[in-house]
Amino acid sequence: MKRTATEDFLPGLLELPSGHVDEDETLVVALARELQEETNLKLTSIRDIGKSFDYLSHSGKKKRQINFIVQAIGQLRLNPEEHSRFYWMTKSEVQNTAQMLEQNRNIIFDAYEQLSDTNLAIIVSCLLGCRCR
Numbered sequence: 001m002k003r004t005a006t007e008d009f010l011p012g013l014l015e016l017p018s019g020h021v022d023e024d025e026t027l028v029v030a031l032a033r034e035l036q037e038e039t040n041l042k043l044t045s046i047r048d049i050g051k052s053f054d055y056l057s058h059s060g061k062k063k064r065q066i067n068f069i070v071q072a073i074g075q076l077r078l079n080p081e082e083h084s085r086f087y088w089m090t091k092s093e094v095q096n097t098a099q100m101l102e103q104n105r106n107i108i109f110d111a112y113e114q115l116s117d118t119n120l121a122i123i124v125s126c127l128l129g130c131r132c133r
Helices: 028-039 091-096 102-114 118-122
Strands: 018-020 043-054 064-072 083-085 126-131
Touching: 018 028, 028 043, 028 064, 043 102, 043 118, 083 126
Parallel strands: 018 126
Antiparallel strands: 043 064, 064 126
16 A cells, blocks of 8 residues: 555555554454554454564654454455555565565565465455554
């Protein structure tokens, strides 16, 4: 998904659906909520847990992004306040884009390796990172 040009933090960047875990939520509930909010897709199953990484947010807070390989159903529709486009990308396209953080590129490549026996385009595009406090 491409962040809108009006975003304060990393405008125009390609990213995975992601968001924070609210205090009253489990990680799985947050995963389903963020997927629904950002893509209109409904989580049907978690296939695997991908790698995680730590980073500093726009406000300077330390965050951890935990990534999941999921299956989902529904009609993909973006929240226009957060994202302007979505892409179905091949490995080559992921490798060659300059608009993606290296951490996300590595997560997608790891997912390609784990899912070599399935339809990669749909499942890889549904990776979700939850930014944990």
